[in-house]
Amino acid sequence: MNHIAASRTMQADDHQWRLILPLFSLVVIAILLIFRHTFLGMAGIWARSDTYAHGFVVLPITLWLIWRKRSEVARLTPRPSYSAWLLLAGVGFSWLLGDLAAVNSLTQFAAVGMLVLAVPAVLGWPVARALAFSLLFLFFSVPLGDFAMPKLMDWTAAMTIFGLRLTGIPVHAEGLRFVIPSGSWSVVEACSGVRYLIASITVGTLFAYLTYHSLKRRILFVLASIIVPVIANWLRAYMIVMIGHLSSNRLAVGVDHVVYGWLFFGLVMMAMFWVGGRWREDHLPRPVKRDPEVPAGGAASVPLLLIGAAATVMIAATGPLISGHLDDRHSSPLSQIAALATIPGWQPAEQATANWQPSYAGANAQMHTAYEKEGRVAGLFIGYYRQQDNRRKLVTSTNGLVRSNDQLWVMTASGARGIGFDNQDLKVRWAQLRGSSHARLTVWQWYWIDGRWTASDSLAKAYMALARLMGKGDDSAVVILYAAHEQGVEAQAILEEFAAAAAAPIGNALRQTAESR
Incomplete structure (x- = not known):
């Protein structure tokens, strides 16, 4: 029966x-x-x-x-x-x-x-x-992984510089760029090691599942798949710089730079899998019986x-x-930002620097100008976005003050600071930039979304989603102020004074632009 x-x-x-x-x-x-x-x-x-x-x-x-x-x-x-x-x-x-x-x-x-x-x-x-x-x-x-790229680049640059100094090579470093006696180097996106890390985690997780049956061993190997490629990338970057230095820059400075990197990564992965295979579990777990929650009659x-x-x-x-x-495609096309009203005490002037442009691609309209007061010059950049999509949007890892492969400008320091703007306390991002001609800029940056100010990428995204849910569209903008150091006055003081005077005109211009929808 x-x-x-x-x-x-x-x-x-x-x-x-x-x-x-x-x-x-x-x-x-x-x-x-x-x-x-x-x-x-x-x-x-x-x-x-x-x-x-x-x-x-x-x-x-x-x-x-x-x-x-x-x-x-x-x-x-x-x-x-x-x-x-x-x-x-x-x-x-x-x-x-x-x-x-x-x-x-x-x-x-x-x-x-x-x-x-x-x-x-x-x-x-x-x-x-x-x-x-x-x-x-x-x-x-x-x-997914671009979010980790800036931090991985910082770590790679720091550990490469540490290794060079440890071996007695003098290094002058500014941000992600550094100079040694045989030449100059910079850490760009390809040097971050993010592609090695993602490949290692993907293959390592699959290897752990197929090779082990105990949860402990699987977790340990996945952790190794995360840690090993990060450290290996530091060693790879250091070795490439050393090969270039010892060969008088005849090796590891062109295509072979990439070849050496992947060859080294391949050897590291083979070694990791060989070591992991020594603890493989070949015995199979007991077969799973019919699930008691769903009997045959059910x-x-x-x-x-x-x-x-x-x-x-x-x-x-x-x-x-x-x-x-909620699609916003019915909005009017945008070609320019509403004109700024007069900024009390400040007059239009030539840009604070002629060869710097923030890297904000895909903006529907841009404003890049400068103002002068008693010999002090402050620059203003606004990038305005409307009808954003996956390829053209305000908040993305590809937008920023300086691209890592920029040959003219490099970010030497960054942080956050509080300011008073538009009758409210606002925390903005600040950065110091150095140009090829030793020009130096102090830059402030933040966002405007549906009348709200924030320097947080996460809050900017949340405000944008809320505005679209309420049927207000996705109009948003990045606001950037900057001042050169060579003005006899601290650049931060110039920006504080200019921000206080320009807050109302900037806010009004953005609101008028949004109303043009």
Whole structure:
């Protein structure tokens, strides 16, 4: 009798899977179509960036990992989960916020999360638990890591300079640039090691899952996959500078610079995997029995499976539908910022420096001018953005005061300070820049979003999402003040005086520009 009951259970399960797999495939296709712009944006980044090219192989690896689990999953009974629908709605709201604030990483994580949560939403949590690693591995397809680049560059520069000085080579350093007796060097994005780090974490996590069965060993190897490439990148940068120095700059200064870097990284990874393989766990864990939460008699009916699939698609589509309703494409095109009113005590003048321009790409309109008072000159730059999207937006890692590969200007110091502006206390970012002709600037920077001032990237994104949710559009701007040091007066004092006088005219000009929508 038990044998007959088990046989009937297996037949029922087979029938369930024959029905649910085509249905689930349609759900996945629907989600891909609903978030097609997000997924196509991810693929575009994979295609143009070597750092994220691994995204092309994440999906095939995920499918292979799922295939390895097919026998275990086949013993489970598919059944839609109501709790997963709630999580799906939360992730959908996160996508909406990311879309409104033009936060690529948030929309991409949420879109991938929709695919992942479709499994418990349509097939149930027991199936999702059985495929947990396979599904979570899919998140490695999200091109995330640029946020760590500035800090990794700072660390690489500091450790390279430390190593050079430790070996007796004199170094004069300013920011990410340094000079040694044989020549000058600079740490740029390619030197940050972020691509090594991302590749190491992705491959290391997969290796840990396939090689070990204990959670402790898996965690330890993933930690090693994070720490080892960071330290290896410091050694790589130091070795390249030393090769260039000892060869009188005949080696490691051109294409071979990149070749040496990848060769060294490859050797380090091989060594890490060889060491990790010495503690591999070849014994298999005990096979998983049928999940007790879903007994054979509790198989979902056909109508329930259809309802589960339909509800999943409808919930997933809610965010894009709301976003389309709030779309700001009806706004008037913008070609210029409203003119500034007279700034009390200050007169228009030539720019404080002729060859510096903040790196804010994609602005709908820009204003770059300068004002003079009693021989003191303050520069003003405003970059105004409207109808932002994933390729053209205000707050992004590619926008800033100076590009790391700028041959004329370098940032030598930075921080934050409080000022009084537009009748409120405001904390702004400040930086010191040095030019090729030894010109020096002190720069203040902050944002304006829907009448609010902030220097925080996170708050700027939040204010932008709130403004769009309220139907006010995404008009926003970056405001930058700067003054040269060679004026006989401290640059900070010049900026304080100019900011106090220019606050009202700047605020009024931005509000008038926004009203032109």
